[in-house]
Amino acid sequence: MNTDLQEKRIPIIKIRDFLIVSIQVDMHDRLAIKLQSQILEEIAKTGAKGVLIDISVLEMVDSFIGRMLSGMATMASIMDAAVVIVGMQPAVAITLVELGLDMPGVDTALNMEKGMEMLEKRMRDQQVEDF
Amino acid sequence: MMNDTKKDLKNRINHIEDVLASVAAGDMEARINSEIEDDLSGIEAAIDLLIEDLTDELKKREVMQREVEDKLAKIQEQQKTILQQQQDLLELSSPVSKVWDNVLILPVIGTLDSQRTQVMMENLLEKIVETGCTVAILDITGVPTVDTQVANHLLKTVTSARLLGAECIISGISPAIAQTIVHLGIDLSSIRTKATLQDAMIFAMKQNKRSEDSRPHSRFADADEKNE
Numbered sequence: 001m002n003t004d005l006q007e008k009r010i011p012i013i014k015i016r017d018f019l020i021v022s023i024q025v026d027m028h029d030r031l032a033i034k035l036q037s038q039i040l041e042e043i044a045k046t047g048a049k050g051v052l053i054d055i056s057v058l059e060m061v062d063s064f065i066g067r068m069l070s071g072m073a074t075m076a077s078i079m080d081a082a083v084v085i086v087g088m089q090p091a092v093a094i095t096l097v098e099l100g101l102d103m104p105g106v107d108t109a110l111n112m113e114k115g116m117e118m119l120e121k122r123m124r125d126q127q128v129e130d131f
Numbered sequence: 132m133m134n135d136t137k138k139d140l141k142n143r144i145n146h147i148e149d150v151l152a153s154v155a156a157g158d159m160e161a162r163i164n165s166e167i168e169d170d171l172s173g174i175e176a177a178i179d180l181l182i183e184d185l186t187d188e189l190k191k192r193e194v195m196q197r198e199v200e201d202k203l204a205k206i207q208e209q210q211k212t213i214l215q216q217q218q219d220l221l222e223l224s225s226p227v228s229k230v231w232d233n234v235l236i237l238p239v240i241g242t243l244d245s246q247r248t249q250v251m252m253e254n255l256l257e258k259i260v261e262t263g264c265t266v267a268i269l270d271i272t273g274v275p276t277v278d279t280q281v282a283n284h285l286l287k288t289v290t291s292a293r294l295l296g297a298e299c300i301i302s303g304i305s306p307a308i309a310q311t312i313v314h315l316g317i318d319l320s321s322i323r324t325k326a327t328l329q330d331a332m333i334f335a336m337k338q339n340k341r342s343e344d345s346r347p348h349s350r351f352a353d354a355d356e357k358n359e
Contacts, residue, residue, distance in 0.1 A: 085294075
Protein backbone atom coordinates (compact mmCIF):
# COMPACT_ATOMS: atom_id res chain seq x y z
CA MET A 1 0.00 0.00 0.00
CA ASN A 2 2.74 2.33 1.03
CA THR A 3 4.79 1.67 -2.09
CA ASP A 4 1.70 2.15 -4.23
CA LEU A 5 1.25 5.60 -2.76
CA GLN A 6 4.89 6.46 -3.37
CA GLU A 7 4.69 5.24 -6.93
CA LYS A 8 1.79 7.50 -7.65
CA ARG A 9 3.51 10.55 -6.23
CA ILE A 10 5.71 11.18 -9.24
CA PRO A 11 3.50 11.82 -12.22
CA ILE A 12 4.79 11.51 -15.77
CA ILE A 13 3.02 13.96 -18.02
CA LYS A 14 3.11 13.74 -21.79
CA ILE A 15 3.06 17.03 -23.65
CA ARG A 16 3.35 16.73 -27.42
CA ASP A 17 6.52 14.71 -28.01
CA PHE A 18 7.91 15.17 -24.54
CA LEU A 19 7.51 13.59 -21.17
CA ILE A 20 7.65 15.84 -18.17
CA VAL A 21 8.67 14.36 -14.85
CA SER A 22 8.58 16.67 -11.88
CA ILE A 23 10.09 15.19 -8.79
CA GLN A 24 8.39 16.80 -5.82
CA VAL A 25 9.34 14.41 -3.03
CA ASP A 26 12.57 13.21 -1.52
CA MET A 27 13.98 10.39 -3.56
CA HIS A 28 14.45 7.03 -1.91
CA ASP A 29 16.46 4.37 -3.63
CA ARG A 30 13.43 2.20 -4.27
CA LEU A 31 11.42 5.12 -5.54
CA ALA A 32 14.26 6.01 -7.89
CA ILE A 33 14.40 2.52 -9.36
CA LYS A 34 10.63 2.51 -9.79
CA LEU A 35 10.76 5.91 -11.46
CA GLN A 36 13.48 4.78 -13.82
CA SER A 37 11.50 1.82 -15.14
CA GLN A 38 8.30 3.86 -15.17
CA ILE A 39 9.87 6.52 -17.38
CA LEU A 40 11.39 3.98 -19.74
CA GLU A 41 8.07 2.18 -20.07
CA GLU A 42 6.33 5.46 -20.72
CA ILE A 43 8.87 6.29 -23.45
CA ALA A 44 8.19 2.96 -25.10
CA LYS A 45 4.43 3.39 -24.79
CA THR A 46 4.14 6.96 -26.03
CA GLY A 47 7.11 7.11 -28.37
CA ALA A 48 8.26 10.32 -26.71
CA LYS A 49 11.32 11.98 -28.19
CA GLY A 50 12.42 13.81 -25.08
CA VAL A 51 12.20 13.61 -21.32
CA LEU A 52 12.44 16.59 -19.00
CA ILE A 53 13.22 15.72 -15.41
CA ASP A 54 12.69 18.59 -13.00
CA ILE A 55 14.75 18.17 -9.86
CA SER A 56 14.51 21.75 -8.60
CA VAL A 57 12.90 20.60 -5.37
CA LEU A 58 15.54 17.98 -4.61
CA GLU A 59 17.84 19.34 -1.95
CA MET A 60 19.97 16.28 -1.56
CA VAL A 61 21.20 13.82 -4.11
CA ASP A 62 23.38 10.88 -3.14
CA SER A 63 25.62 8.88 -5.40
CA PHE A 64 22.90 6.32 -6.04
CA ILE A 65 20.37 8.86 -7.28
CA GLY A 66 23.09 10.58 -9.29
CA ARG A 67 24.06 7.33 -10.98
CA MET A 68 20.39 6.54 -11.52
CA LEU A 69 19.81 9.86 -13.27
CA SER A 70 22.81 9.55 -15.56
CA GLY A 71 21.97 5.89 -16.20
CA MET A 72 18.46 6.83 -17.14
CA ALA A 73 19.76 9.41 -19.63
CA THR A 74 21.88 6.76 -21.31
CA MET A 75 19.03 4.24 -21.39
CA ALA A 76 16.60 6.78 -22.79
CA SER A 77 19.03 7.88 -25.47
CA ILE A 78 19.32 4.25 -26.59
CA MET A 79 15.54 4.35 -26.91
CA ASP A 80 15.85 7.50 -29.05
CA ALA A 81 14.68 9.92 -26.39
CA ALA A 82 16.86 12.75 -25.10
CA VAL A 83 16.89 13.40 -21.38
CA VAL A 84 17.32 16.90 -20.01
CA ILE A 85 17.76 17.37 -16.29
CA VAL A 86 16.27 20.65 -15.26
CA GLY A 87 16.64 23.04 -12.35
CA MET A 88 19.43 21.42 -10.37
CA GLN A 89 20.30 23.32 -7.21
CA PRO A 90 23.85 24.62 -6.70
CA ALA A 91 24.40 22.50 -3.59
CA VAL A 92 23.33 19.39 -5.48
CA ALA A 93 25.64 20.21 -8.38
CA ILE A 94 28.57 20.67 -6.01
CA THR A 95 27.77 17.40 -4.25
CA LEU A 96 27.59 15.48 -7.50
CA VAL A 97 30.88 16.91 -8.74
CA GLU A 98 32.56 16.16 -5.40
CA LEU A 99 31.26 12.60 -5.70
CA GLY A 100 32.90 12.43 -9.12
CA LEU A 101 29.56 12.14 -10.90
CA ASP A 102 29.89 14.83 -13.53
CA MET A 103 27.28 13.11 -15.71
CA PRO A 104 28.92 13.21 -19.11
CA GLY A 105 26.40 12.98 -21.90
CA VAL A 106 23.53 14.26 -19.81
CA ASP A 107 22.02 17.54 -20.90
CA THR A 108 21.04 20.04 -18.28
CA ALA A 109 19.04 23.25 -18.29
CA LEU A 110 18.43 26.00 -15.79
CA ASN A 111 14.67 25.74 -15.89
CA MET A 112 11.84 23.89 -17.57
CA GLU A 113 11.43 26.55 -20.25
CA LYS A 114 15.07 26.41 -21.30
CA GLY A 115 15.00 22.63 -21.21
CA MET A 116 11.98 22.58 -23.47
CA GLU A 117 13.68 24.98 -25.90
CA MET A 118 16.74 22.76 -25.92
CA LEU A 119 14.71 19.68 -26.80
CA GLU A 120 12.72 21.50 -29.49
CA LYS A 121 15.91 22.79 -31.05
CA ARG A 122 17.38 19.32 -31.02
CA MET A 123 14.28 17.87 -32.67
CA ARG A 124 14.35 20.52 -35.39
CA ASP A 125 18.05 19.85 -36.01
CA GLN A 126 17.31 16.18 -36.27
CA GLN A 127 14.49 16.77 -38.74
CA VAL A 128 16.85 18.83 -40.90
CA GLU A 129 19.39 16.02 -40.75
CA ASP A 130 16.76 13.43 -41.65
CA PHE A 131 15.76 15.21 -44.82
CA MET B 132 75.05 15.08 79.29
CA MET B 133 74.65 12.64 76.44
CA ASN B 134 70.90 12.99 76.71
CA ASP B 135 71.11 16.76 76.40
CA THR B 136 73.11 16.63 73.16
CA LYS B 137 70.63 14.13 71.77
CA LYS B 138 67.75 16.41 72.69
CA ASP B 139 69.53 19.37 71.21
CA LEU B 140 70.18 17.44 67.99
CA LYS B 141 66.60 16.36 67.81
CA ASN B 142 65.45 19.96 68.22
CA ARG B 143 67.73 21.09 65.41
CA ILE B 144 66.53 18.30 63.12
CA ASN B 145 62.96 19.24 63.96
CA HIS B 146 63.77 22.85 63.09
CA ILE B 147 65.22 21.74 59.72
CA GLU B 148 62.09 19.73 59.06
CA ASP B 149 59.89 22.71 59.96
CA VAL B 150 61.82 25.02 57.64
CA LEU B 151 61.68 22.51 54.78
CA ALA B 152 57.96 22.06 55.38
CA SER B 153 57.28 25.79 55.26
CA VAL B 154 59.40 26.14 52.10
CA ALA B 155 57.45 23.31 50.54
CA ALA B 156 54.26 25.12 51.54
CA GLY B 157 55.46 28.18 49.62
CA ASP B 158 57.07 30.35 52.28
CA MET B 159 60.32 31.29 50.59
CA GLU B 160 61.45 33.50 53.51
CA ALA B 161 62.00 30.57 55.86
CA ARG B 162 65.67 29.87 56.68
CA ILE B 163 67.39 27.59 59.17
CA ASN B 164 69.96 30.23 60.30
CA SER B 165 71.83 27.97 62.65
CA GLU B 166 74.44 29.60 64.89
CA ILE B 167 76.08 26.46 66.19
CA GLU B 168 79.24 25.24 64.44
CA ASP B 169 79.36 21.47 64.18
CA ASP B 170 78.89 18.55 61.76
CA LEU B 171 75.25 19.40 61.14
CA SER B 172 75.83 23.09 60.40
CA GLY B 173 77.30 22.25 56.96
CA ILE B 174 74.10 20.53 55.94
CA GLU B 175 72.05 23.37 57.38
CA ALA B 176 74.04 25.95 55.43
CA ALA B 177 73.67 23.87 52.28
CA ILE B 178 69.91 23.68 52.74
CA ASP B 179 69.74 27.44 53.23
CA LEU B 180 71.72 27.92 50.06
CA LEU B 181 69.44 25.59 48.15
CA ILE B 182 66.39 27.50 49.37
CA GLU B 183 68.06 30.72 48.24
CA ASP B 184 68.70 29.29 44.76
CA LEU B 185 65.18 27.94 44.54
CA THR B 186 63.75 31.34 45.39
CA ASP B 187 65.81 32.94 42.65
CA GLU B 188 64.73 30.34 40.12
CA LEU B 189 61.09 30.76 41.02
CA LYS B 190 61.32 34.51 40.63
CA LYS B 191 62.96 34.11 37.22
CA ARG B 192 60.31 31.67 36.12
CA GLU B 193 57.55 34.03 37.14
CA VAL B 194 59.04 36.82 35.06
CA MET B 195 59.41 34.53 32.08
CA GLN B 196 55.89 33.28 32.40
CA ARG B 197 54.57 36.80 32.41
CA GLU B 198 56.57 37.56 29.27
CA VAL B 199 55.23 34.44 27.54
CA GLU B 200 51.69 35.32 28.49
CA ASP B 201 52.12 38.83 27.11
CA LYS B 202 53.48 37.44 23.87
CA LEU B 203 50.66 34.92 23.63
CA ALA B 204 48.08 37.64 24.06
CA LYS B 205 49.75 39.65 21.32
CA ILE B 206 49.82 36.64 18.98
CA GLN B 207 46.16 35.94 19.66
CA GLU B 208 45.32 39.52 18.80
CA GLN B 209 47.25 39.22 15.54
CA GLN B 210 45.55 35.93 14.77
CA LYS B 211 42.18 37.63 15.16
CA THR B 212 43.21 40.38 12.76
CA ILE B 213 44.40 37.82 10.23
CA LEU B 214 41.14 35.88 10.43
CA GLN B 215 39.13 39.07 10.04
CA GLN B 216 41.18 40.08 7.03
CA GLN B 217 40.82 36.65 5.48
CA GLN B 218 37.07 36.91 5.90
CA ASP B 219 37.09 40.35 4.32
CA LEU B 220 39.19 39.09 1.45
CA LEU B 221 36.81 36.19 0.85
CA GLU B 222 33.88 38.54 0.71
CA LEU B 223 35.67 41.00 -1.52
CA SER B 224 37.32 38.57 -3.84
CA SER B 225 34.55 36.98 -5.82
CA PRO B 226 32.10 39.40 -7.31
CA VAL B 227 29.83 37.88 -9.92
CA SER B 228 28.25 40.42 -12.21
CA LYS B 229 25.77 40.21 -15.00
CA VAL B 230 27.19 42.13 -17.94
CA TRP B 231 24.81 41.29 -20.74
CA ASP B 232 21.62 39.39 -21.35
CA ASN B 233 22.36 35.88 -20.29
CA VAL B 234 26.06 36.54 -19.57
CA LEU B 235 27.74 36.49 -16.16
CA ILE B 236 31.34 37.46 -15.50
CA LEU B 237 33.46 36.34 -12.58
CA PRO B 238 36.83 38.10 -12.62
CA VAL B 239 39.34 36.30 -10.44
CA ILE B 240 42.25 38.33 -9.08
CA GLY B 241 45.09 37.13 -6.89
CA THR B 242 46.27 33.75 -5.80
CA LEU B 243 43.64 31.09 -5.56
CA ASP B 244 43.41 28.64 -2.69
CA SER B 245 40.88 25.93 -2.01
CA GLN B 246 38.79 28.02 0.34
CA ARG B 247 38.58 30.96 -2.02
CA THR B 248 37.70 28.78 -4.98
CA GLN B 249 35.03 27.10 -2.90
CA VAL B 250 33.40 30.44 -2.04
CA MET B 251 33.81 31.55 -5.64
CA MET B 252 32.14 28.43 -6.94
CA GLU B 253 29.21 28.76 -4.54
CA ASN B 254 28.73 32.43 -5.42
CA LEU B 255 28.82 31.71 -9.13
CA LEU B 256 26.33 28.85 -8.94
CA GLU B 257 23.96 30.86 -6.75
CA LYS B 258 24.13 33.74 -9.18
CA ILE B 259 23.51 31.47 -12.18
CA VAL B 260 20.33 30.18 -10.57
CA GLU B 261 19.30 33.65 -9.43
CA THR B 262 19.72 35.38 -12.79
CA GLY B 263 19.00 32.46 -15.07
CA CYS B 264 22.04 33.28 -17.19
CA THR B 265 23.26 30.39 -19.31
CA VAL B 266 26.79 31.62 -20.03
CA ALA B 267 29.35 32.34 -17.33
CA ILE B 268 32.81 33.71 -18.05
CA LEU B 269 35.55 32.91 -15.56
CA ASP B 270 38.29 35.44 -16.19
CA ILE B 271 41.58 34.39 -14.64
CA THR B 272 43.77 37.15 -16.13
CA GLY B 273 44.62 38.30 -12.62
CA VAL B 274 45.72 34.90 -11.37
CA PRO B 275 49.53 34.58 -11.31
CA THR B 276 49.85 30.83 -10.80
CA VAL B 277 47.75 27.72 -10.75
CA ASP B 278 48.52 24.46 -8.97
CA THR B 279 46.87 21.07 -9.28
CA GLN B 280 44.35 21.76 -6.56
CA VAL B 281 43.28 25.08 -7.99
CA ALA B 282 43.02 23.68 -11.51
CA ASN B 283 40.92 20.89 -10.07
CA HIS B 284 38.66 23.42 -8.38
CA LEU B 285 38.27 25.34 -11.62
CA LEU B 286 37.30 22.11 -13.37
CA LYS B 287 34.79 21.39 -10.63
CA THR B 288 33.29 24.85 -10.95
CA VAL B 289 32.87 24.44 -14.69
CA THR B 290 31.37 20.96 -14.30
CA SER B 291 28.93 22.11 -11.59
CA ALA B 292 27.84 25.03 -13.76
CA ARG B 293 27.22 22.58 -16.59
CA LEU B 294 25.11 20.42 -14.29
CA LEU B 295 22.95 23.44 -13.56
CA GLY B 296 22.55 23.99 -17.27
CA ALA B 297 24.96 26.87 -17.82
CA GLU B 298 28.07 26.97 -19.94
CA CYS B 299 31.30 28.15 -18.37
CA ILE B 300 34.05 29.78 -20.39
CA ILE B 301 37.50 30.33 -18.94
CA SER B 302 39.35 33.34 -20.33
CA GLY B 303 42.68 35.02 -19.79
CA ILE B 304 44.90 31.99 -19.29
CA SER B 305 48.43 33.35 -19.11
CA PRO B 306 51.40 31.60 -20.77
CA ALA B 307 52.71 30.59 -17.36
CA ILE B 308 49.40 29.02 -16.39
CA ALA B 309 49.08 27.26 -19.73
CA GLN B 310 52.54 25.77 -19.21
CA THR B 311 51.77 24.67 -15.67
CA ILE B 312 48.48 23.10 -16.67
CA VAL B 313 50.08 21.05 -19.43
CA HIS B 314 53.05 20.10 -17.24
CA LEU B 315 50.70 18.95 -14.49
CA GLY B 316 48.88 16.83 -17.03
CA ILE B 317 45.49 18.42 -16.39
CA ASP B 318 43.03 17.87 -19.18
CA LEU B 319 41.14 21.06 -19.96
CA SER B 320 39.91 19.86 -23.34
CA SER B 321 36.35 19.53 -22.07
CA ILE B 322 36.34 23.19 -21.10
CA ARG B 323 35.88 26.08 -23.48
CA THR B 324 38.82 28.45 -23.13
CA LYS B 325 39.26 31.85 -24.74
CA ALA B 326 42.37 34.03 -24.95
CA THR B 327 40.93 37.25 -23.57
CA LEU B 328 37.83 38.45 -21.82
CA GLN B 329 36.91 40.19 -25.07
CA ASP B 330 36.98 36.95 -27.04
CA ALA B 331 34.93 35.27 -24.37
CA MET B 332 32.35 38.07 -24.45
CA ILE B 333 32.10 37.88 -28.24
CA PHE B 334 31.69 34.14 -28.05
CA ALA B 335 29.02 34.42 -25.36
CA MET B 336 27.05 36.98 -27.34
CA LYS B 337 27.24 34.86 -30.49
CA GLN B 338 26.02 31.91 -28.47
CA ASN B 339 23.13 34.06 -27.26
CA LYS B 340 22.24 35.12 -30.76
CA ARG B 341 22.35 31.55 -31.98
CA SER B 342 19.97 30.34 -29.29
CA GLU B 343 17.64 33.29 -29.96
CA ASP B 344 17.60 32.64 -33.70
CA SER B 345 16.81 29.01 -33.16
CA ARG B 346 13.94 29.84 -30.83
CA PRO B 347 10.67 29.33 -32.67
CA HIS B 348 8.25 32.25 -32.81
CA SER B 349 6.07 31.73 -29.83
CA ARG B 350 2.40 31.41 -30.56
CA PHE B 351 1.66 34.22 -28.16
CA ALA B 352 3.91 36.57 -30.09
CA ASP B 353 2.14 35.63 -33.30
CA ALA B 354 -1.21 36.26 -31.70
CA ASP B 355 -0.02 39.66 -30.49
CA GLU B 356 1.06 40.60 -34.01
CA LYS B 357 -2.32 39.61 -35.38
CA ASN B 358 -4.09 41.65 -32.74
CA GLU B 359 -2.11 44.68 -33.72
